[in-house]
Amino acid sequence: MAERQPLLAxxxxxxxxxxxxxxxxSAVRGVDLSIGEGEIVGLAGESGSGKTLxxxxxxxxxxxxxxxxxxxxFAGRELSAAxxxxxxxxxGKDVAMVFQDPMTALHPMLSVxxxxxxxxxxxxxxxxxxxxxxxxxxxxxxRIPNPRAAMARFPHQFSGGMRQRIAIASALxxxxxxxxxxxxxxxxxxxxxxxxxRLIEQLRRELKLSVLLITxxxxxxxALADRVYVMYAGRVVERGARAEVLARPxxxxxxxxxxxxxxxxPSDHPLTALPGSPPAIGRFPAGCAFHPRCRxxxxxxxxxxxxxxxxxxxxxxxxxxxxxxxVPA
Amino acid sequence: xxxxxxxxxxxxxxxxxxxxxxxxxxxLCLGITFVSFALTQVVxxxxxxxxxxxxxxxxxxxxxxxRARYGLDxxxxxxxxxxxxxxxxxxxxxxxxxxxxxxxxLSQYLPATIELASAAMILALVIGISLGVLAAIxxxxxxxxxxxxxxxxxxxxxxxxxxxxxxYVFFFKLGIAPGVGRLNxxxxxxxxxxxxxxxxxLLAGQWATFGIALSHIVLPAAVLAIYTIGxxxxxxxxxxxxxxxxxxxxxxRAKGLPTRTVILRHALRPAxxxxxxxxGMAFGRMLSxxxxxxxxxxxxxxxxxxxKSALALDLRAIMGVSLVVxxxxxxxxxxxxxxxxxxxxxxxxx
Numbered sequence: 239m240a241e242r243q244p245l246l247a248x249x250x251x252x253x254x255x256x257x258x259x260x261x262x263x264s265a266v267r268g269v270d271l272s273i274g275e276g277e278i279v280g281l282a283g284e285s286g287s288g289k290t291l292x293x294x295x296x297x298x299x300x301x302x303x304x305x306x307x308x309x310x311x312f313a314g315r316e317l318s319a320a321x322x323x324x325x326x327x328x329x330g331k332d333v334a335m336v337f338q339d340p341m342t343a344l345h346p347m348l349s350v351x352x353x354x355x356x357x358x359x360x361x362x363x364x365x366x367x368x369x370x371x372x373x374x375x376x377x378x379x380x381r382i383p384n385p386r387a388a389m390a391r392f393p394h395q396f397s398g399g400m401r402q403r404i405a406i407a408s409a410l411x412x413x414x415x416x417x418x419x420x421x422x423x424x425x426x427x428x429x430x431x432x433x434x435x436r437l438i439e440q441l442r443r444e445l446k447l448s449v450l451l452i453t454x455x456x457x458x459x460x461a462l463a464d465r466v467y468v469m470y471a472g473r474v475v476e477r478g479a480r481a482e483v484l485a486r487p488x489x490x491x492x493x494x495x496x497x498x499x500x501x502x503x504p505s506d507h508p509l510t511a512l513p514g515s516p517p518a519i520g521r522f523p524a525g526c527a528f529h530p531r532c533r534x535x536x537x538x539x540x541x542x543x544x545x546x547x548x549x550x551x552x553x554x555x556x557x558x559x560x561x562x563x564x565v566p567a
Numbered sequence: 568x569x570x571x572x573x574x575x576x577x578x579x580x581x582x583x584x585x586x587x588x589x590x591x592x593x594x595l596c597l598g599i600t601f602v603s604f605a606l607t608q609v610v611x612x613x614x615x616x617x618x619x620x621x622x623x624x625x626x627x628x629x630x631x632x633x634r635a636r637y638g639l640d641x642x643x644x645x646x647x648x649x650x651x652x653x654x655x656x657x658x659x660x661x662x663x664x665x666x667x668x669x670x671x672x673l674s675q676y677l678p679a680t681i682e683l684a685s686a687a688m689i690l691a692l693v694i695g696i697s698l699g700v701l702a703a704i705x706x707x708x709x710x711x712x713x714x715x716x717x718x719x720x721x722x723x724x725x726x727x728x729x730x731x732x733x734x735y736v737f738f739f740k741l742g743i744a745p746g747v748g749r750l751n752x753x754x755x756x757x758x759x760x761x762x763x764x765x766x767x768x769l770l771a772g773q774w775a776t777f778g779i780a781l782s783h784i785v786l787p788a789a790v791l792a793i794y795t796i797g798x799x800x801x802x803x804x805x806x807x808x809x810x811x812x813x814x815x816x817x818x819x820r821a822k823g824l825p826t827r828t829v830i831l832r833h834a835l836r837p838a839x840x841x842x843x844x845x846x847g848m849a850f851g852r853m854l855s856x857x858x859x860x861x862x863x864x865x866x867x868x869x870x871x872x873x874x875k876s877a878l879a880l881d882l883r884a885i886m887g888v889s890l891v892v893x894x895x896x897x898x899x900x901x902x903x904x905x906x907x908x909x910x911x912x913x914x915x916x917x
Binding site: 297299326328329330331334335337338339342343344345346347348349356357360361392394405408409412 | 813815817818819820821822823824825828832833836837840910911913916
């Protein structure tokens with residue numbers, strides 16, 4: 239896959255969090271990630287895999303006490319991940335974020351209009367009237383009916399799906415280049431999910447937007463992402479084009495996630511749950527963190543942390559055994 | 568009937584809310600007249616012996632005249648009915664102590680207390696909310712620790728002790744504070760409008776009098792505010808920690824808004840809704856709990872008036888004070904509900 243000049247490139251990102259007993263625990267352990275212009279990149283993994291923390295690090299919004307290392311390149315700018323102030327420059331202007339639960343991510347006591355325009359007025363130094371006009375246009379674009387009236391209303395007067403549309407509109411109203419969407423459909427009804435996914439796809443096309451889509455739901459991933467990163471215990475274990483990764487997973491963990499997904503008719507694909515549960519931050523097993531749950535684990539898996547290595551052009555896995563290379567689709 | 572119901576629901580939410588509260592408030596007032604009347608009846612003690620000297624009390628004629636004058640010779644239900652009837656006409660009866668209408672006494676003493684309590688409330692809100700916000704932002708770091716000690720001290724120190732100590736230190740030792748009372752000795756009160764001297768002085772444009780009245784109110788107000796500062800600080804800290812952890816505050820940060828905006832607009836607003844409730848209760852407590860501060864600073868307020876009336880078993884005065892304090896409680900609670908609705912659109916818009 240021909241690499242375009244990436245809009246965002248994360249290099250060697252590490253994040254450690256303070257623990258209750260005063261120590262520190264590694265939560266993200268050397269993540270490399272890049273997103274091209276207009277590209278949708280999916281970041282998959284279970285809770286505790288470090289996917290949300292990695293995204294928050296780009297925005298400099300990690301919880302207090304978190305320590306970070308590594309570099310973040312954004313549109314030709316170089317930011318040290320450890321320096322939260324540099325990221326503050328990007329926040330809201332170049333990089334915007336949409337959160338999981340639109341019921342709680344919109345302020346319950348501020349009008350939609352206020353929430354749509356306050357950062358616009360601040361970043362662009364424009365007047366209220368002009369900001370209102372831009373905001374109404376954006377609400378129209380995300381298909382909020384009667385956007386002018388919607389500006390005067392409050393979040394509790396909208397349904398969950400509408401709220402998520404408003405949250406997306408509010409994130410994009412300043413014209414950012416990158417949208418980080420953290421589980422944007424998880425809190426919504428299934429019927430509403432598809433509409434939000436279509437909206438993100440449409441906005442990517444219309445606004446030439448790059449999207450980092452964080453989700454544990456590979457179904458959402460397959461609907462939207464161009465490329466996919468799979469994370470486990472603070473490291474990327476597989477990366478590649480979406481069609482490739484989802485159709486022919488090479489890492490046993492990716493395979494396990496896919497096998498646990500219901501698809502097709504029940505008879506041709508028995509559902510298998512991944513044994514065990516993901517390790518908590520601070521309790522990552524030595525070697526390959528996945529080895530206790532992996533049916534292909536060998537001695538080498540227990541000894542060394544496997545590096546992410548290219549196995550095909552644009553395709554990389556962090557598995558020394560690579561047991562699935564010969565498995566047909 | 569259906570027409571009435573229909574037009575009732577056609578009213579704006581907020582108006583219905585206010586009308587309903589006023590109705591409930593009126594009922595509460597009636598209940599309070601009954602309770603305060605009943606209490607004065609069951610209190611052991613005889614107003615005759617409390618008000619008349621020994622010799623007068625032993626003269627049956629004087630006693631009978633006293634009883635007749637204050638309606639004490641009537642059966643109890645009639646006394647209550649008579650009281651209510653007069654109340655409707657704005658007549659709270661005559662104080663047995665001052666021999667003036669209770670309304671006259673109240674119009675003199677109540678404004679002094681409201682002025683003192685309001686000044687204390689303003690101090691408590693400004694200082695309490697600021698400290699609470701600071702503590703929440705600096706959670707578990709040294710400013711938080713220091714503020715925690717201050718607020719704990721605030722809610723622990725006995726008010727009368729603090730009043731005596733501050734008066735001793737600031738008046739006798741340092742000589743910064745003016746003496747007791749609402750004005751300097753022999754000072755002329757501003758023209759009577761609200762009977763709150765600071766406000767009347769302002770209205771009359773008497774700047775010097777305003778300055779004197781203000782300097783007299785600072786120390787008692789600060790003493791009265793200490794407890795409330797402590798409780799508002801602790802409450803604000805907790806409410807801020809709660810709202811700072813909300814998704815919408817994280818979302819506000821992600822929008823790149825300046826920290827000040829995130830804290831004051833996004834985090835403080837939901838916290839304020841909770842703080843207003845506490846502040847309302849605190850105001851009521853201040854109004855009825857000023858007696859110790861008023862005594863130390865010779866502040867001629869309703870606390871002192873109530874105290875003296877209670878000692879003299881001055882029933883009309885006691886009932887007048889109870890009623891007025893109750894009405895203020897109800898009004899403050901209504902104001903709290905209204906402010907709450909103003910802050911939170913979910914209540915305003917239903």
